[in-house]
Amino acid sequence: MKLSLGCIADDYTGASDLANTLTRQGLRTVQTIGVPSDDLALPEVDAVVVSLKSRSIEADLAVTRSRAAEKWLRGRGAGHVLFKICSTFDSTDVGNIGPVMDALRADSGDTIVLVTPAFPETGRTVYMGNLFVGPVPLNESPLKDHPLNPMHDSNLVRVLARQSKTRVGLVDLATLTRGADAVRGRLADLAANDVGAAVIDAVFDRDLETIGSVALDHRLSVGASGIGLGIARALVASGKVKAGAAATVSESAVGGPAACLAGSCSQATLQQIANAEKTMAVLHLDPEQVIAGPDEVRRALAWSGERISRGPVLIASSSTPDQVQALQSRHGRDAAGHAIEQAMADIAEGLVRSGVRRLVVAGGETSGAVVDRLRIPGFLVGAEIAAGVPVLRAVGVKDGAMLLALKSGNFGGAEFFSDALKLMR
Numbered sequence: 001m002k003l004s005l006g007c008i009a010d011d012y013t014g015a016s017d018l019a020n021t022l023t024r025q026g027l028r029t030v031q032t033i034g035v036p037s038d039d040l041a042l043p044e045v046d047a048v049v050v051s052l053k054s055r056s057i058e059a060d061l062a063v064t065r066s067r068a069a070e071k072w073l074r075g076r077g078a079g080h081v082l083f084k085i086c087s088t089f090d091s092t093d094v095g096n097i098g099p100v101m102d103a104l105r106a107d108s109g110d111t112i113v114l115v116t117p118a119f120p121e122t123g124r125t126v127y128m129g130n131l132f133v134g135p136v137p138l139n140e141s142p143l144k145d146h147p148l149n150p151m152h153d154s155n156l157v158r159v160l161a162r163q164s165k166t167r168v169g170l171v172d173l174a175t176l177t178r179g180a181d182a183v184r185g186r187l188a189d190l191a192a193n194d195v196g197a198a199v200i201d202a203v204f205d206r207d208l209e210t211i212g213s214v215a216l217d218h219r220l221s222v223g224a225s226g227i228g229l230g231i232a233r234a235l236v237a238s239g240k241v242k243a244g245a246a247a248t249v250s251e252s253a254v255g256g257p258a259a260c261l262a263g264s265c266s267q268a269t270l271q272q273i274a275n276a277e278k279t280m281a282v283l284h285l286d287p288e289q290v291i292a293g294p295d296e297v298r299r300a301l302a303w304s305g306e307r308i309s310r311g312p313v314l315i316a317s318s319s320t321p322d323q324v325q326a327l328q329s330r331h332g333r334d335a336a337g338h339a340i341e342q343a344m345a346d347i348a349e350g351l352v353r354s355g356v357r358r359l360v361v362a363g364g365e366t367s368g369a370v371v372d373r374l375r376i377p378g379f380l381v382g383a384e385i386a387a388g389v390p391v392l393r394a395v396g397v398k399d400g401a402m403l404l405a406l407k408s409g410n411f412g413g414a415e416f417f418s419d420a421l422k423l424m425r
């Protein structure tokens with residue numbers, strides 16, 4: 001297997017978002033959980049997206065894991081590696097985007113790396129280096145209240161400069177609009193001035209196509225699904241990947257009980273949970289009790305055990321920004337987050353033990369904890385539920401077929417949970 005593109009995603013929902021984008025552009029793509037073991041039989045593919053859970057861990061550990069993934073991908077022939085970050089640039093002043101980018105850039109030997117979280121299909125655009133989420137700058141969006149990495153600055157040149165050892169520059173929309181050679185010229189000027197990373201504006205998909213073609217001059221780029229789309233289109237346009245070759249994934253029904261788990265506290269997910277109350281049984285966990293001990297998990301499993309044979313259930317820990325803040329001030333941000341993630345993983349394990357084979361999970365960290373606990377080594381990409389969220393068919397699991405959907409906190413329409421289950425038969 002010689003890869004045309006290697007990808008390292010800093011969380012599992014982001015990885016499935018990117019795998020979805022690459023598949024829709026015609027690349028045969030597989031999503032692996034971590035660096036695959038040698039005995040995982042992978043189909044012939046154009047792209048592998050290695051999913052890490054490295055967004056909110058210690059920066060040094062994120063660097064070590066990302067470098068191991070890069071080594072594996074380069075060893076499979078990947079000439080270009082995309083480090084997939086969140087389209088809302090989720091990070092803190094200590095990382096992990098900057099430190100991982102610095103390390104991968106050093107490994108790749110590139111003098112300068114293109115960076116953009118733009119993903120216009122989901123309303124993420126970058127102008128003059130400022131990230132917009134829909135109509136508002138990042139720092140005015142719901143991301144200002146994120147439980148793990150509240151985003152208070154929309155200027156990505158500044159945000160990245162605080163995290164990275166290199167100087168950070170900007171390729172603005174005016175330059176981009178003049179075409180690939182103008183971008184190349186700007187990058188050469190920046191590199192000559194010791195700038196090692198360039199945030200590049202992008203508002204429309206056509207901007208991403210220009211970015212994709214320039215990115216392929218380099219060995220590394222950093223961004224969200226939008227730059228993935230640009231790179232995929234450039235690979236197809238250059239003939240390096242045969243258009244329309246994406247493997248068809250089995251659509252055979254899996255059946256059996258279905259469940260949804262929500263650990264995301266994003267506004268989008270809170271709204272989707274409220275809407276799900278109309279179509280399925282919903283249990284709201286008491287976060288304080290989750291942290292207190294295992295009884296709340298037992299209560300959730302007993303509750304679902306009584307209902308799941310009659311229809312899908314949704315179990316949510318999600319609460320409003322005020323409640324999240326109150327819980328964190330009592331228990332600490334990381335301790336609270338970790339305890340809830342582990343409880344969600346316990347619940348997922350219990351549900352699967354009782355026969356659930358169709359599982360929807362909302363939230364990147366939550367999905368990471370769940371998928372790790374279920375020991376799923378990888379996924380093939382099926383139908384698209386919403387922008388950035390595909391149906392995933394597990395590969396390499398012992399217990400037969402299993403479908404999952406891993407929803408990024410902010411993604412999906414108002415009826416996301418029922419939309420997902422309609423496609424997960």
Ligand SMILES: Nc1ncnc2c1ncn2[C@@H]1O[C@H](COP(=O)(O)OP(=O)(O)OP(=O)(O)O)[C@@H](O)[C@H]1O
Binds near residue numbers: 011014266287407
């Ligand atoms: N009620 C709650 N109070 C405090 N923290 C919570 C609560 N419910 C969940 N959490 C924690 O908040 C974090 C949510 O992160 P997660 O990545 O799952 O969602 P997200 O950030 O909205 O999604 P994404 O990363 O895909 O954008 C997790 O660590 C989770 O355990």
Ligand SMILES: O=C(O)[C@@H](O)C(=O)CO
Binds near residue numbers: 014086088225388
């Ligand atoms: O890019 C995004 O917004 C998502 O794929 C994601 O990474 C959220 O966790």
